[in-house]
Amino acid sequence: MSVLHLLGTSGDGGAETYFVDLVTALKRAGVKEAAAIRRHAGREAALKAAGVPVKVLGFGGPIDVFTRTAAAGYGKLQGARLMLAWMNRAARHTPKGPWARIGRLGGYYNLKYYAGFDELVANTEDIAEWIVSQGWPAGRVRCIPNFAAAPPKTAPIDRASLDTPADAPLLLGMGRLHENKAHDVSLQALAQLPGAYLWIAGAGALEPKLKSLAEALGVADRVRFLGWRTDPSALYRTADVCVFPSRHEPLGNVVIQAWAHGLPVVAAESQGPKALIRQGQDGLLTPIDDAAALADAVRTLLDDDKTRTRFAAEGLKRVAAEFSEAAVVGQWMTLFSDYEAL
DSSP, rough: OOOOEEOOSSSSHHHHHHHHHHHHHHHHHOOOOOEOSSHHHHEEEEEHHHHHOEEEEEOOOOOOSHHHHHHHHHHHHHHHEEEEHHHHHHHOOOOOOSEEEEESSSSSSOOOGGOOSSSEEEESHHHHHHHHHTOOOOEEEEEEEOOOOOTTOOOOOOOOOTTTOOOOOEEEEEESSGGOHHHHHHHHHHHSSOOOOOEEEEEOOOOHHHHHHHHHHTTTEEEEEEOOOOOOHHHHOOOOOOEOSSSOOHHHHHHHHHTTTTTOOOEEEEEHHHHOBBTTTBBBBOOOOOOHHHHHHHHHHHTTTHHHHHHHHHHHHHHHHHHHHHHHHHHHHHHHHHTTTO
């Protein structure tokens, strides 16, 4: 075995979903690997189904003195040459040993958790530059983006199953029900788009508040709160426009996934989407917290079939050139090779 992945979070979100996507993609590419994760039945099953050995560890708080020792034992058992820590909690429990320690960062994390690590991997150039600005040696950080892929045989969802008219303009919002994701802005924009429907796929503590806002805005009958979904490809294939108004978004994996499915995107110009989208070429950007601008941009796309088609085609080109599975897995394998972990 060459690589041991460590993931210390227990929830469901974009980072956790991508963890499974990348580990399974690396497995398909022939990387010898294993994973140490916090208990999560779905992730454990998905990894085992892909043939990846899995060890469930506690990944507790500061007083957890057992996880690091257990991770070291599992790494030795698996013959690890490199340990890859996904986010802060995993980094805190990644032990020193006869292996390289690499941190994978999808945000502007506190670098104290990565002290002594051999290298950090950022999933955007902006995060990589920020890491260097914090004093990390430039020669020990690299950028490897997320990949996106659309399963070719995934069919759209029957809109009737979610009480949505077949001919209604359908907007899709993806992401946790969290203040950063700005689903409230999507609801405010929907109020300015008569006849359009909005599906929101995600779970979180803000669900009651968002439902109350939908009622207050008079759009509750045109919103569907879908909860956490395990069929994102079907959702992307069903919608007409993806709306992504996040207030804070280091990457914006939703943008890349929408492109991979040929779905045009309107996003707020937070860090990640602003770095990804070429305004007017492969998507539209609007100011953060500007529901009127979001509605105007969506209306522009809904009223212009040619622009929607052009954005979809350009997004697919971007994915093929920059965010394909083969390209991204190749970059990870180069890193593993640099540390003699292949």
